[in-house]
Amino acid sequence: MSYTALARKWRPRTFAEMSGQEHVLRALTNALDAGRVHHAFLFTGTRGVGKTTVARIFAKCLNCEQGISATPCGVCPTCTDIDGGRFPDLLEVDAASRTKVEDTRDLLENVQYLPARGRYKIYLIDEVHMLSTHSFNALLKTLEEPPPHVKFLLATTDPQRLPVTVLSRCLQFNLKRLPVSLIQARLAWILEQEGVAFEPAALRLIATAADGSLRDALSLLDQLLAFGGAREVREAEARAMLGTVDRSQVLQLARLLATQDVAQVLDYARQLEQFSPDYVQMLDALVSLLARVALYQAAGQPYDEDDDVSAETMAELAAAISPEDLQLYWQVGVLARRDLPLAGDQRSGFALALLRMLAFRPGSEPAGEGGGAASGGASARPASRGVAPAASGTGISAGAHQRPAAAIDAAAAGAGIAAVAPQRAATSPVLEFIPANWSAIIDALGLGGAARQLAANCALGGRQGYKVKLLVDARATRTAGSEAKLTDALSRYLGEKVQVVFETAAAEPPVTPARELQRQDEERLAQARAALASDPNIQAMQRHLGATIFPDSVRPYSTEEN
Numbered sequence: 001m002s003y004t005a006l007a008r009k010w011r012p013r014t015f016a017e018m019s020g021q022e023h024v025l026r027a028l029t030n031a032l033d034a035g036r037v038h039h040a041f042l043f044t045g046t047r048g049v050g051k052t053t054v055a056r057i058f059a060k061c062l063n064c065e066q067g068i069s070a071t072p073c074g075v076c077p078t079c080t081d082i083d084g085g086r087f088p089d090l091l092e093v094d095a096a097s098r099t100k101v102e103d104t105r106d107l108l109e110n111v112q113y114l115p116a117r118g119r120y121k122i123y124l125i126d127e128v129h130m131l132s133t134h135s136f137n138a139l140l141k142t143l144e145e146p147p148p149h150v151k152f153l154l155a156t157t158d159p160q161r162l163p164v165t166v167l168s169r170c171l172q173f174n175l176k177r178l179p180v181s182l183i184q185a186r187l188a189w190i191l192e193q194e195g196v197a198f199e200p201a202a203l204r205l206i207a208t209a210a211d212g213s214l215r216d217a218l219s220l221l222d223q224l225l226a227f228g229g230a231r232e233v234r235e236a237e238a239r240a241m242l243g244t245v246d247r248s249q250v251l252q253l254a255r256l257l258a259t260q261d262v263a264q265v266l267d268y269a270r271q272l273e274q275f276s277p278d279y280v281q282m283l284d285a286l287v288s289l290l291a292r293v294a295l296y297q298a299a300g301q302p303y304d305e306d307d308d309v310s311a312e313t314m315a316e317l318a319a320a321i322s323p324e325d326l327q328l329y330w331q332v333g334v335l336a337r338r339d340l341p342l343a344g345d346q347r348s349g350f351a352l353a354l355l356r357m358l359a360f361r362p363g364s365e366p367a368g369e370g371g372g373a374a375s376g377g378a379s380a381r382p383a384s385r386g387v388a389p390a391a392s393g394t395g396i397s398a399g400a401h402q403r404p405a406a407a408i409d410a411a412a413a414g415a416g417i418a419a420v421a422p423q424r425a426a427t428s429p430v431l432e433f434i435p436a437n438w439s440a441i442i443d444a445l446g447l448g449g450a451a452r453q454l455a456a457n458c459a460l461g462g463r464q465g466y467k468v469k470l471l472v473d474a475r476a477t478r479t480a481g482s483e484a485k486l487t488d489a490l491s492r493y494l495g496e497k498v499q500v501v502f503e504t505a506a507a508e509p510p511v512t513p514a515r516e517l518q519r520q521d522e523e524r525l526a527q528a529r530a531a532l533a534s535d536p537n538i539q540a541m542q543r544h545l546g547a548t549i550f551p552d553s554v555r556p557y558s559t560e561e562n
Contacts, residue, residue, distance in 0.1 A: 007218040010190050012053055013060075013074055013083060019186045019214055021050055024173045028054070029070040032061050037068075038171045040143055040152040042128075044159040045175030048215030051155040054175070055124050056082060058153060059090050063118035078118060089115040092124045101134035108142050111150055120151050128154040129161040136163050143169050177212025180204065181304065186214060187221055191233060196225070198233035205238045245277055250285045251313060253354075254293070257329060258320035262358050269351045279350040280340055287333040293317045294326040323481045329357045433494065435460040439513040445493055451485040454478060456517075459510035461503070469501045471510040478502065521556075528556035 012018045015025045024043075031037050041058070043051040057072070060082050064072035072079050081087040093107060107123070115121040125131075131139070143152055143166065154170060156162065184200070184207040191198045206224065210217035220242075221233070228237040239246065249272060256265045272282070295303040297318040302311055321329070336353035343349035431437045431444065438460040447455055457476035461469035468490060472478065487500045509515065529551055532538060541547040 005219070006190060006222050007215045010193075010218070012050075012057065014072065015054075015057055015070060018050060018054070018057075020178045020182050021054070021175050024054060024175055027173065028058060028061075032068060032070045035068070037062070037151070039146050039150065040154070040170040042154045042156070042159070042162075042167070042170035042172045043175060044156055044172060046157060046177060046212060048210075048213030048217075049175045049178060050214070051157075051175055052124070052126055054173075055153040055155060056090075059087075059122045059124065059151075062120050062122065062151065063087070063089065068119070087118070089118040089121045090124060091122065092126065094127065095125050095135075096127045096130040099130055099132050099135060101132060101138050104131065104135040104138045108138065111142055112147055114149055120149055122151045122153060124153045124155070126155045127157070128166075129156045129158045133163075136166055140165055140169070178214055179212075180207045183207035183210055183212075183214055183217045187217060190218070190221075196233060197231075199235045201235040202233045202238040205235065205242060205244060209242050209244075243278055243281065245282050245285050246275070247285075247309070249275070249277075250282070250289055251309070253286060254289055254317055255320070257354070257357060258317065260358055260361065262355065265354050265358065266351055269354055273347065279346040280337065282350065283333055283337045283340060283353065287330055287337060289317075290326055290330045290333065293321065294323065294330065297323060297326065324485065325361055328361055332357045332360070433460075433463060435462070439516075441493065442513060445486075445489040447486065447489055450477065450479060450482040451489070453514075454482045455486055456514040457512050458502075459512050463498075466496070466498050467501060468498050469503060471512075472502050472504045473509050473512050473515065474504055475509075524556040525554065529554050 015029060018025060041055075043054055045051055060072040060074075060079050061070055062068055063078050063082070065076040065078050066073045074080075074083075078087065082090055085092070091107070098104070098107075111121070113121075142150075146152065152170075154166075159167070159172070159174075184203045187203045187206060188198065188200070191203075202224070206217055206220045209220060224233060224238055224241055227241045228234060238244075253265070253268060256268055259265075289309065292303055292309065293314060296311075296314040302309075302314060332353060336349070336356070340346055340349050340353070431440055433441065438458075441460075442452065442455045445452075445455065454472075454476055457473040458470040459473075461471045463469070483500070483502060487498070490500060491497050529549075532549060532554060538547070538549070542549075
């Protein structure tokens with residue numbers, strides 16, 4: 001008995017049956033309807049996205065006996081012959097097997113003759129990048145000025161290898177990789193037509209494994225139907241065939257990471273050995289899950305509507321893992337995924353990747369450290385989560401970034417806020433919590449990234465009980481994550497839970513550490529320009545040689561940079 005592969009059986013016959021590629025179909029449809037059809041088209045894109053399919057449908061549109069249009073009838077002898085691959089005026093050439101210049105010359109010998117049956121003689125050259133340099137040279141002249149009855153349709157997966165002289169003579173259309181949801185929907189439709197029951201999760205696995213190629217997805221679906229006996233497409237059989245990890249195992253691993261218990265995480269990783277997992281795929285699945293949780297955390301809804309993880313599970317993980325930890329886990333996982341194939345023992349490499357996620361988490365206590373404060377250093381290690389920094393031995397001074405007390409006090413007074421000193425907790429901070437000390441307090445908080453930038457663009461308005469007011473510069477970038485991190489850092493610094501009220505200055509901007517630092521830099525730059533302009537040697541060069549000073553090129557000299 002004969003069997004036609006799904007990829008061939010369900011190949012689209014019209015533009016309306018195509019999945020995706022709307023940007024290409026729209027351009028071709030408009031060109032056909034307007035009668036402005038170029039003589040040479042180049043279709044590019046990865047394998048299985050529809051390059052030759054679009055070209056064949058386009059050939060039908062040009063030669064359909066009902067007339068040129070974007071909707072060929074599909075029933076006339078010309079359309080059926082093109083679908084069957086037996087139309088004499090559609091010459092399909094596989095450039096990979098005909099690379100010699102003699103082949104190209106033989107192909108173009110009959111270009112000047114009129115088509116036998118159709119309106120146009122169409123040359124469809126697949127994998128055109130495989131032609132030799134001499135073959136391209138033989139094609140160029142005909143490609144630039146073909147007879148009016150000839151159209152060239154070129155397809156390639158590697159347009160970078162085409163000479164620019166060829167590219168400049170073609171209209172180029174880049175077919176995109178198809179999204180997972182679109183491939184999954186097409187597979188579901190085909191199985192419904194075939195009368196085969198399926199589980200949506202199984203189709204999603206196939207669509208993901210296809211990596212944007214619908215043809216690859218249909219080939220995998222054919223393989224899965226053979227694997228499962230063509231009775232039903234099940235998720236378990238798809239996982240077994242593709243070798244993908246169990247989703248429940250990845251979810252459990254993410255939940256254990258949220259507990260930050262190293263012993264439990266490593267114990268579960270040890271238990272996974274009984275399933276003989278592919279540790280590279282396990283890291284891929286974990287990194288993908290962490291990315292989706294981070295996106296859910298930021299947007300409040302699933303990034304992909306067809307996600308195989310429920311919204312309830314996403315919400316659970318988003319609440320259990322902080323944004324900072326999610327970003328760290330993802331970054332460590334991506335780097336470990338790259339390095340894992342190089343490890344002699346992937347089992348231990350996978351366990352080490354999990355250990356790195358927890359060991360280098362912000363606020364974690366390094367192994368072997370006594371937990372004491374650093375003495376004399378520029379910055380101390382951040383304390384463990386929920387523990388206030390020790391008061392002794394920090395040796396923190398205001399340093400070069402100390403801001404004028406009078407200016408900051410004036411900003412606080414202008415906002416009508418009393419700079420009330422806090423009531424001391426058992427572990428009180430070294431520096432008095434007043435606006436004059438705000439710059440040094442920022443250094444003591446141990447913040448980094450967006451949270452430190454936010455703190456530097458705030459002025460301390462004062463504290464009343466458990467409430468701390470910060471005057472925010474209007475130019476500052478504020479996010480919920482950076483505000484939460486700054487609030488946590490102030491709570492640890494003050495030794496008790498505080499509520500931070502962020503108030504954007506309505507009138508004159510507050511004197512923040514960032515603005516004060518900018519003012520100091522501008523003063524140093526002005527002094528440098530003045531010193532350069534008053535230098536006798538420079539003045540002599542200006543008088544005698546016509547030298548010119550470009551102010552934007554002047555930079556103040558700093559001994560710290562040298």
